[in-house]
Amino acid sequence: MPKPILVLCLMISLLSFQCSSPAAESDTSAQQEAEPEPDSYAPFESASIRFEQNATDGDFEVVMELTGADEGLTRLKVVSPAGDLLVDFTSHGDESMGMRKFVMESPEPDDMESMEKGFPEGAYQFTGIDTEDNGFKGEATLSHQLPATASFLYPEAEAEDVPIEGMVVKWSPVEGISAYMVEVEAEEEGMNDSITATLPGSAQSFAVPDGFLQPGAEYKVAIGTVGAGGNRSFVEATFTTAGGMEGAGEAEEEDE
Numbered sequence: 439m440p441k442p443i444l445v446l447c448l449m450i451s452l453l454s455f456q457c458s459s460p461a462a463e464s465d466t467s468a469q470q471e472a473e474p475e476p477d478s479y480a481p482f483e484s485a486s487i488r489f490e491q492n493a494t495d496g497d498f499e500v501v502m503e504l505t506g507a508d509e510g511l512t513r514l515k516v517v518s519p520a521g522d523l524l525v526d527f528t529s530h531g532d533e534s535m536g537m538r539k540f541v542m543e544s545p546e547p548d549d550m551e552s553m554e555k556g557f558p559e560g561a562y563q564f565t566g567i568d569t570e571d572n573g574f575k576g577e578a579t580l581s582h583q584l585p586a587t588a589s590f591l592y593p594e595a596e597a598e599d600v601p602i603e604g605m606v607v608k609w610s611p612v613e614g615i616s617a618y619m620v621e622v623e624a625e626e627e628g629m630n631d632s633i634t635a636t637l638p639g640s641a642q643s644f645a646v647p648d649g650f651l652q653p654g655a656e657y658k659v660a661i662g663t664v665g666a667g668g669n670r671s672f673v674e675a676t677f678t679t680a681g682g683m684e685g686a687g688e689a690e691e692e693d694e
Contacts, residue, residue, distance in 0.1 A: 474571070475573070476567060476571060476572060476573030477573075478573060479565070479573040479574055479575040480507070480572065480573070480574055480575075481574065481575065481576055482504055482505065482506060482507075482564060482566065482574050482575070482576035483505040483506060483507060484503065484504065484505045484576075485502075485503070485504045485505075485564045485576030485577070485578050486502070486503050486504075486578050486668060487500065487501070487502045487503075487557075487562050487578045487579075487580045488500070488501050488580070488667070488668040488669050488670065489553070489557075489580065489581070489582060489584055489669045489670075490669065490670045490671075490672070491550075491584050491670075491671050491672065492546075492672050492673075492674065493587045493671055493672065493673050494672070494673050494674040494675075495674070496548050497546040497547065497548050498546065498547060498548075498549075498550055498553045499543055499544050499545070499546045499553075500543070500544040500553065500556075500557045500580070501541070501542070501543050501544075502516065502525075502540070502541075502542040502543075502562075502578075503539075503540065503541050503542075504539070504540045504564055504566075504576070505538065505539045505540075506537075506538050506539070506566060506568060506574060507538075507568065507572070507574070508538075509536065509538070509568040509569045509570050509572070510529070510534075510535045510536025510537050510538045510568060510569055511527075511529070511536045511537055511538065511540075511566040511567065511568050511569075511574070512528065512529040512534060512536040512567060512568065512569055513527065513528050513529070513566060513567040514526075514527040514537075514540065514564070514565070514566045515527070515563075515564070515565045515566070516562060516563070516564055516565075517562065517563045517565075518557070518558060518560075518562055519558050519559070519560030519561055519562065520558055524562075525542065527540075534569070535569065536568060536569050544556070544557070550582075554582055557580060558580075559579075559580055559581055559582050560579065560580065561577050561578070561579050562577065562578050562579070562580060563575070563576075563577055564576040564577065564578065579667070581665075581667045581669060583665065583667065583669065584665065584669050584670075584671050585612065585614070585615050585663040585664065585665035585669060585670070585671050586612050586613075586614075586615075586663060586671065587612070587663060587671045587672075587673050588609040588610060588611075588612050588618070588661045588663055588673060589609060589610040589673070590607075590608075590609055590659075590661065590673065590675050591608040591609055591610060592606065592607065592608040593605075593607070593659070593675060593677040594675070594677075595675040595676065595677075596675070596676055596677065596678075597675075597677040597678070598677070598678045598680075599678070599679075599680040600651075600677045600678065600679050600680060601679070601680055602648075602651040602652065602653055602679050602680065602681060603648045603651075604645075604648070605645075605646045605651060606643050606644065606645045606646070607620055607622070607643060607644045607645075607646065607659055607661070608642060608643045609642060609643070609661050610642075611642055612663050614665075614666075615639045615663045615664055615665060615666075616639050616664050616665065616666050617636055617637060617638060617639055617664040618636070618637045618638075618639065618641050618644075618661060618662065618663060618664065619634065619635070619636050619637075619660075619661070619662035619664060619670065619672075620634070620635045620637065620644040620659070620660070620661055620662070621633070621634045621635075621659070621660045621662075622646055622650070622651075622657055622658070622659045622660075623657065623658055624652075624655060624656070624657055625655075625656040625657060625658050625676065626655045626656055629652070629655065631650065631652075633646070633647070633650055636664075639664075651679050652679065653679055653680065653681030654678070654679060654680070654681050655678070655679050656676060656677070656678050657676065657677055657678075657679065658674055658675070658676050659674065659675055659676075659677065660672050660673070660674045661673055
């Protein structure tokens with residue numbers, strides 16, 4: 439091979455090695471990560487954090503909810519009061535629309551102590567950047583104080599032959615809460631029906647709309663108490679409605 443060609447090949451090989459070396463890749467990665475920061479930050483539309491407990495199952499969780507402006511967020515960070523980075527979201531791609539709304543849930547351990555250590559009380563900082571490079575900031579305060587739970591008056595746990603019309607969920611009043619949340623959902627396979635209502639703290643009942651419950655089906659009802667800081671405590675019960683296949687069979691026997 440002629441010397442000029444040999445030298446040219448060696449130079450190309452060396453250049454190729456440098457471009458593919460870890461140092462070169464690191465420099466490229468650093469350049470990609472060095473995105474410009476916004477000059478100013480507007481508040482998020484909403485940002486919240488809360489504790490929830492399911493007293494029936496005996497577990498706990500932390501829920502964060504955040505809503506940006508009209509454009510989607512391509513970057514989101516959440517920092518705890520201790521300075522720990524809990525969330526570090528980045529949307530990649532030139533055509534990415536980002537995400538406008540986030541609902542983030544922690545695991546659900548059965549002991550409050552581990553949740554308190556993982557999510558200490560205090561102010562949590564939310565920072566985001568949207569597709570137009572607009573910056574957003576927000577703050578939400580977490581308390582470990584959970585509201586007292588309600589007690590079912592109707593239906594009782596595992597109640598049967600519950601009427602499908604005129605059905606009213608009732609509970610004992612709880613002092614010092616801001617609202618109740620009631621959810622009724624079908625437990626039968628192939629049935630995805632559910633209904634949720636938020637009621638004032640003075641409420642003691644919720645009328646299930648006629649036509650929602652189906653005959654001979656199993657449902658789960660949950661009653662949640664909402665504290666002043668947004669924390670929630672739920673209790674659950676299951677019930678079965680009247681008028682299933684067994685009831686139809688009994689009615690036919692009576693007719694005979």
